[in-house]
Amino acid sequence: MSSKSTGLRHWRQRFSALFQDHEIFIRTHGHVRFLRISAVWQKRVALIAGVVLLAWAGATLAVLINQLLTADERAAVAQQQAAAAASEKRIAQYRDRVAETAADLEERQALLEGVAETHFGIDAEAMAAQPAAAAAAAKAEPLQTSAIDPNLPPEAQALARLEARQERFASRLLAAVNIRAANAEDAVAQLGLNPAAIVRSAAAGRGGPLVPYKGRMGKAKALGASFAALEGALFRMEVLERTLVAVPSGNPADVLMMSSGFGYRSDPFTGGAAMHSGLDFRGPIGTPILAAAPGRVSFVGAKSGYGNVVEVDHGQGIMTRYAHLSGFTSKVGAQVAAGQQIAKMGSTGRSTGSHLHFEVRLNGVAVNPRRFLEAKADVLEVKNDARQRVGAITARGAR
DSSP states (O other), X not given: OHHXXXXXXXXXXXXXXXXXXXXXXXXXXXXXXXXXXXXXXXXXXXXXXXXXXXXXXXXXXXXXXXXXXXXXXXXXXXXXXXXXXXXXXXXXXXXXXXXXXXXXXXXXXXXXXXXXXXXXXXXXXXXTTOHHHHHHHHHHSOOOOTTSOTTSOHHHHHHHHHHHHHHHHHHHHHHHHHHHHHHHHHHHHHTTOOHHHHHHHHHTTOOOOOOOOBOTTSOBOOOOHHHHHHHHHHHHHHHHHHHHHHSOOSOSBSOSOEXXXXXXXXXXXXXXXXXXXXXXXXXXXXXXXXXXXXXXXXXXXXXXXXXEEEEEEEEXXXXXXXXXXXXXXXXXXXXXXXXXXXXXXXXXXXXXXXXXXXXEEETTEEEOTHHHHTOOHHHHHHHHHHHHHHHHHHHHHHO
């Protein structure tokens, strides 16, 4: 204790030594005054100054601490606001994705309904007549796609199920289209034509500026692999079936006598070897000449060696020519059906008697018409099915 008190006494002595009595002489206009500053008064002033200094330091420290606390609070509030803004952005993006997916599904559904109605005669209104059953099937049907997270909200799950159903429907349509295209391809091949060359030729006639597909949300996108395959299969089926319909398999005249075949023969005027580019059918003058397939009359008039001629364009690069006619019953631009009268048999041009010279030309090259006129029953059955479908499409397009 003695050492502690001694230490305190030492510091008091040192503190007291700082404050001594002072006398200040002030001389003004010859008068001398004494100003005495006592040590006690100095101590009091120093004490007051120290208290004021401590109070100022405490206030400053409090202000600093308050500023630090306020800054932390502001930072926390700002962080919360940023998190809320990020959450709102994620919600907005999620809603946009849901809306975009829904709009895309509507586009895909319209495409599927169009394909089903156009190519298979399935009425889209009849497909939509049972929404409750479709909705129940969508709810009951389990999710079958790995591209969708099963933990997504219910609305996203419903869209995923609808997308899966559309994919399966597109796959079934693709299978049906491929079957019909294969049947048409086999029938075209049996007629002596090259199906692959016909499809390539048709595909070579496409083009136009690049306009990427955009859904209803205005964003470029692809329809998907199954839909792309469906589009290609539909094109192939369409080309082959329309080629079948264009093939002239109907008799161009109701006569039994064929007087000359296709190919090399002895010329009836010179007796020398010559190429005969069609078939000759003998009959009385005035016998009705019939269109061998549906098409558009592209020429009516006279041609050297052929005499009076009618030509019918059947599409797909197929044209039929009817020559040596005695009269016409059709005009250029007229649409004619298979079996419709277009002219009358005669003996005009380079002819030895009344007959019909009948030609079939594929992309301008004469081919043997006999292969078409003598088509087998199974080929004609496929052609008849194709004709009914193409006719239905034409009728719907005319409405």
